[in-house]
Amino acid sequence: MKLNYKLQGNKQPILLMHGLFGSLDNLNMLAKDLVANYQTIQVDLRNHGQSPWSNIMNYQAMAEDIAELCHGLQLQNLILIGHSMGGKVALQLSQLIPQLISNICAIDIAPVKYTQTINTPVIKALAQCIDQQLVDRKQIAEVMRQHGLNEPTILFLLKSFKRERWLFNADVIINQYANICDWQTISASAIPTLFIGGGNSSYISDENYPAIFNQFPNAQIDIVEGAGHNVHAEKTEQVLQHLYHWLAD
Template sequence: MWQWTRKLWGSSRPWLSPIQGAGPSMATVSSSSRPRPVPLSYRLLDGQDTRPPVVFLHGLFSNKSIFQAEAEALAQQTGRKVLTVDARNHGDSPHCPDCSYEAMSSDLQVLLSKLGLTPCVLIGHSMGGKIAMTFALQKPELVERLVSVDVSPLVATDVPRIFKIIPVMNSIYLVGNPPDSQAFEVVDEYLKLFVKDSGIRQYLFNSFVKISGQFVWKINAENLWKQQNQLLDSIPMQGVYHGPTLFLTSLNSSFVPPSHHPKIKLLFPKAQFQTIHDMSHILHIKKPQEFMSSILSFLS
């Protein structure tokens, strides 16, 4: 017999560690200190093409498998090497209290150097797009071209609502050992109370996995919650990236409004803007064919 229950904060049987009272506070992380890289989990699809490899960077609360289908299709169609990566505090990568974009860019620099995958093409969605832009501004010689998926280097007013899902995710505890399909169905019904968009729920389920017989969310919820101000902030505005840059946005995107375009053009002078006619922030899930078509066209 099994069921799901809502776990109260501070429960003696936590499924995820409570958001409050765990880990360092914002004040303990110094943005001026040199970021310490962590070894990232990744998946590399080999290819024989000598053109720059492609690197996919996922968004907040996700992991490298969110781009698995796109990575495989791109590797098959172009022959390029394609890399997918788990950012720190996501997927199988280490947990770390510093969630700054400088730190996550440093992680990526170390990994790409280790694998010999530079110069490369960076494709990043949302948080991953900010990591990609930070990397390109810091190390422009290592980036052949850049794609930012529905995010700008500046602050978007609608983003803070994203973090309200963390207490909801943390409140779910599955008792017993239900079949995978039933577990997802039950949790999906509960999430519907808070997340009406089925595409966003599908996006979140990318991080809902079974480990040692227990379903868990593969994110470091407490660190992401505590560091949300850094994650919502603008990226470091230092340097200029002169390489080809595509800002792929949703229709009437609140993440890349027209008011951001002048500043974007200062940082990325060759920036071009392309709209996919969908209102969703998760374009690669809602419009996968249009997304891949845009990527392939930009690469060619």
């Protein structure tokens, strides 16, 4: 699948991948700083942004999309940065193109299966909006409030609702949500991998550490206190400090 992407700068390439319901702009706060020292490639994953839609939504397929892009751009010595779902795509790529990757950074995600996530209420709210064929933004926002979504989350989602339609493939994301939460254990990868978690998030917990180190024995785990799941947006400077310090080692 030919993905939509934005490429800036030169030098060593860094490829940035957004989380569920996002787009390539979601990691702008990191890319704006990184582009001074790296070539940045921001990508719309399948069923998101301006990339093509597909009924298939799993990490193997999403990683194959990125691998195709990397080969097409002839990328080497590549640094991967992914948030949440994008982080799992980055981790899956350790199995597909290890020879092209120098480092991986997974932001607030672990290589494990999640049974309940903060996106579960979002999925239920979206399903109701689609079932009721809602196209009025105020009505959609009210349904989301009924499902317990806070205002920042509602505003984030409504950025992807334009001309009475969702820019992401809501139907497939709802149907494939179990695959998005899932994870198939992979062979141990020697690629240096940084896991950056939010101190107020449950996505990287102590009980995930064995799975992290079993699959990524050269892993480092940094926790940013006072941050939630969107740690890169809430504590951008701290995330960049962790990244630069790790890459310099």
